[in-house]
Amino acid sequence: MTGTLGTSTINTETINTGTISTGTTSELGLGPARQLVCRECGLGAPLAAEFACAECFGPLEVGYDFECITRLDIESGPRSIWRYRRLLPVPDDVDEYPNTQPGLTRLIHAERLAKALGMRRLWVKDDTGNPTHSFKDRVVAVALAAARQLGFSVLACPSTGNLANAVAAAAARAGWQSVVLIPSSLERAKVLTTAVYDGALIAVDGTYDDVNRLATELAAEHEDWAFVNVNVRPYYAEGSKTLGYEVAEQLGWRLPDQVVVPIGSGSQLTKVDKGFRELSELGLVQPAPYRVFGAQASGCSPVSAAFKAGRDVVVPVRPDTIARSLAIGAPADGPYALDTVRRTGGAIEDATDEEVVEGIRLLARTEGIFAETAGGVTVACAKKLVEDGRLDPDAETVLLITGDGLKTLDAVEDHLGLRAPVAPNTMAIRTALGR
Ligand SMILES: *Cc1c(COP(=O)(O)O)cnc(C)c1O
Ligand SMILES: [Zn+2]
Numbered sequence: 001m002t003g004t005l006g007t008s009t010i011n012t013e014t015i016n017t018g019t020i021s022t023g024t025t026s027e028l029g030l031g032p033a034r035q036l037v038c039r040e041c042g043l044g045a046p047l048a049a050e051f052a053c054a055e056c057f058g059p060l061e062v063g064y065d066f067e068c069i070t071r072l073d074i075e076s077g078p079r080s081i082w083r084y085r086r087l088l089p090v091p092d093d094v095d096e097y098p099n100t101q102p103g104l105t106r107l108i109h110a111e112r113l114a115k116a117l118g119m120r121r122l123w124v125k126d127d128t129g130n131p132t133h134s135f136k137d138r139v140v141a142v143a144l145a146a147a148r149q150l151g152f153s154v155l156a157c158p159s160t161g162n163l164a165n166a167v168a169a170a171a172a173r174a175g176w177q178s179v180v181l182i183p184s185s186l187e188r189a190k191v192l193t194t195a196v197y198d199g200a201l202i203a204v205d206g207t208y209d210d211v212n213r214l215a216t217e218l219a220a221e222h223e224d225w226a227f228v229n230v231n232v233r234p235y236y237a238e239g240s241k242t243l244g245y246e247v248a249e250q251l252g253w254r255l256p257d258q259v260v261v262p263i264g265s266g267s268q269l270t271k272v273d274k275g276f277r278e279l280s281e282l283g284l285v286q287p288a289p290y291r292v293f294g295a296q297a298s299g300c301s302p303v304s305a306a307f308k309a310g311r312d313v314v315v316p317v318r319p320d321t322i323a324r325s326l327a328i329g330a331p332a333d334g335p336y337a338l339d340t341v342r343r344t345g346g347a348i349e350d351a352t353d354e355e356v357v358e359g360i361r362l363l364a365r366t367e368g369i370f371a372e373t374a375g376g377v378t379v380a381c382a383k384k385l386v387e388d389g390r391l392d393p394d395a396e397t398v399l400l401i402t403g404d405g406l407k408t409l410d411a412v413e414d415h416l417g418l419r420a421p422v423a424p425n426t427m428a429i430r431t432a433l434g435r
Contacts, residue, residue, distance in 0.1 A: 029149050032067065033089035036060040036234055039336065047089075049150050049226065051233045059332065060234045062089045071253055071284055074245075079104050081138055081242040087278060088242075089235045090145040098173050099144065100166075102137030103242050105129040107250040107398070112366040113379075117386050121396040123256070125247055126369055132169045132193070133404035134162035134325070134372070135268065139239035140170045140228055146235035147226035154179060154225045158215035160208050160264065160325045161190035162372075162403050167228060168197035179225060181211045181218075187324060189407045207319060209329050229265075237333075240268040244275025247398050248285050255285055257395035260293045260382045262374045262402055263303050263348070264326040266337030269294055272400070273340045293391060294341050294348035295381035297323035297373070301350035303334045307341065308348070314338070322353045322411045323373040325403055347390045351380035357415050359383065360405060370405035378402075 028047050036045040040058025051060055069086050077083030081103030082095040095101070106126050114122035130137040140163070144155060155171040156179040157163050164180045171178035178199030182191065183206060195201050204211050212230075219231040228236045248255055255276050261269040273292050280287035296304040299321025306314045314334035319327035331337070341348055351359065356373055359380030364370050371379070378399050385391035405412070422428035 029091040030089045030146060030235075031091055031094075032064045032086060033062050033235075034065045035063045037063040047150075049147075049152070049231045051231055062234050062238050064089075066278075066282060069282060069284070071249075074249065074284075081141060081239070084242050084245050087245070087282075088142055088145075089238055090142060091149060094145045097145070097148065098175070099141055100131040100137055100170050100173055102130045102141050104246060107247060108367060108369070110367050110399070113363060116362060116366050117383055117393075119386060119391075119393045119397060121394075123247075123251070123396070123398045124363070124367060124369060125243065125398055125400050127243070127400065127402045128369065128371065128375075128404035132162070132165040133407065134166065135240070135243060135400075135402040136162040136166035137170070138242050139163075139236045139267075140166040142239035143226065143228035143232050143236035144170050144174060144176075147228070147232050148174075150226070150232065152224055152226035152232075153177070154222070156180070156215070156218070156222075156225045156227045157229055158182075158208065158211040158227070159194075160327055161186050161407065162325050163229065164190060164194040164201070165407075168194045168199045168201070171199055172197040181215055183208050183211050185324070187408055187410060189409060190324075193407065207329065208327055209316070212328075212330075233332075237267045237271055240271035241275035241278070243268065243400060244272040245279065247272075248276065248279050251396075251398075253285050255279070255288050255290045256398045257289075258291050258293060258346070258391060258397040260295055260378055260385070260391070260397065260399045262326055262378050262400065263294045263296050263331065263334075263337055264328045264374075265331045266294075266303055266333035266335075268400075268402070269337045270333055270340050273344065290344060291346040292340050292344045293346040293381070293385060294337055295378045296348065296350040297321035297326055297356060297377050298350040298352045299323070300327045300329060302329065303331060303337055304348045304350040306334070306338055312338065321356075321373075322408070323356055323377050324408075325372065325374045326377060347385060349381040349384050349390075351377050351384065355380040355384075357411060360412055361415070363401070364405070369401060371401045372403035372405050372408040373411050374403050375401040375405070376411070 038053035080101040127135040184203040300319035316330040356376035359376035
């Protein structure tokens with residue numbers, strides 16, 4: 001059970017972000033990871049394929065004992081997320097196993113988008129550049145590395161699409177079997193780009209939340225299956241910290257003032273914040289205040305609704321949105337995402353399907369980046385947050401663009417005003433161009 005819905009208060013004191021010490025190696029070979037810690041009651045548990053607290057069923061998170069680490073240690077590391085391996089629950093020789101080497105995607109100074117939004121200093125973190133074109137390659141790589149140490153041999157997941165791609169590809173590269181469960185409504189492109197890796201792919205008649213429940217049952221039945229976002233979720237989730245690390249490193253070892261993050265389960269948002277906090281605690285960046293903003297699709301906005309209503313409880317919804325990668329009606333980390341946004345002084349907004357398409361097109365025509373619907377959600381919500389003054393237009397801002405538009409062509413297909421072919425002569429071209 002990963003759900004923490006109904007949890008009304010979050011005790012931030014119990015969120016373990018690790019301590020700094022001389023470091024000893026963990027027996028399991030999970031690098032600086034030392035134990036699992038309950039996010040609700042703070043109880044510690046040994047490192048294992050567990051995701052819920054034995055005492056209170058709260059979600060477990062990895063707790064660390066970091067060694068001293070310098071900027072140079074990181075900068076001289078691999079050109080992938082593994083440059084941060086000493087901050088992740090993975091063995092030090094992680095890069096020697098076959099893996100997809102995700103991360104170190106570009107951070108783009110988005111001057112034209114900034115102008116369109118009325119902002120001054122805007123950056124786009126373009127995670128479409130990952131091996132299977134979404135940020136999910138980061139979390140899957142970390143989950144696979146941890147799962148190997150924990151003795152698993154099959155990589156599995158319930159997925160809203162991008163995770164399916166990432167799991168199937170990572171398993172193929174590692175020579176593992178994969179089992180991927182998807183809701184039957186998934187975009188065709190995401191089905192094909194998973195099937196090509198030749199693992200087991202099963203479409204289930206139901207929503208993502210149904211598929212997720214099914215995965216939890218299967219995880220209990222199949223002890224050698226690592227469901228990346230279920231039974232090894234604590235390790236998987238840590239992969240999202242690398243987005244925070246990279247943004248800070250690429251800004252020249254600084255934290256941005258504001259960051260806008262799409263919310264599906266809410267995990268990524270909380271881990272970007274965790275990454276920022278760790279860098280401050282380790283002295284790798286100058287500690288500075290920053291604000292974390294969340295973005296949802298209006299057709300699946302349980303966290304945004306809770307934020308707007310001033311509630312701590314995230315009430316599950318039945319998703320109905322073109323942003324299928326964010327279509328999680330009962331987000332496991334929703335309450336923690338709320339907590340992060342409130343603690344940092346940010347806000348959560350949501351965007352209609354129409355605004356999402358406009359967001360995709362705005363990013364494409366100003367910066368030459370074609371994002372999937374989740375990226376459209378982020379851009380559209382950023383626009384609304386600037387318009388009503390909650391996102392400071394003068395503060396340095398980073399938008400996380402987490403997936404590629406080639407996977408969600410359906411969303412834009414009817415909006416691009418494609419013209420019928422013309423005759424092969426210059427006159428016809430002039431007429432078509434209206435000159
Ligand atoms: C899964 C996904 C998200 C949401 O991440 P969470 O950690 O579940 O909140 C955002 N963008 C894309 C493209 C995704 O595939
Ligand atoms: Zn607990």
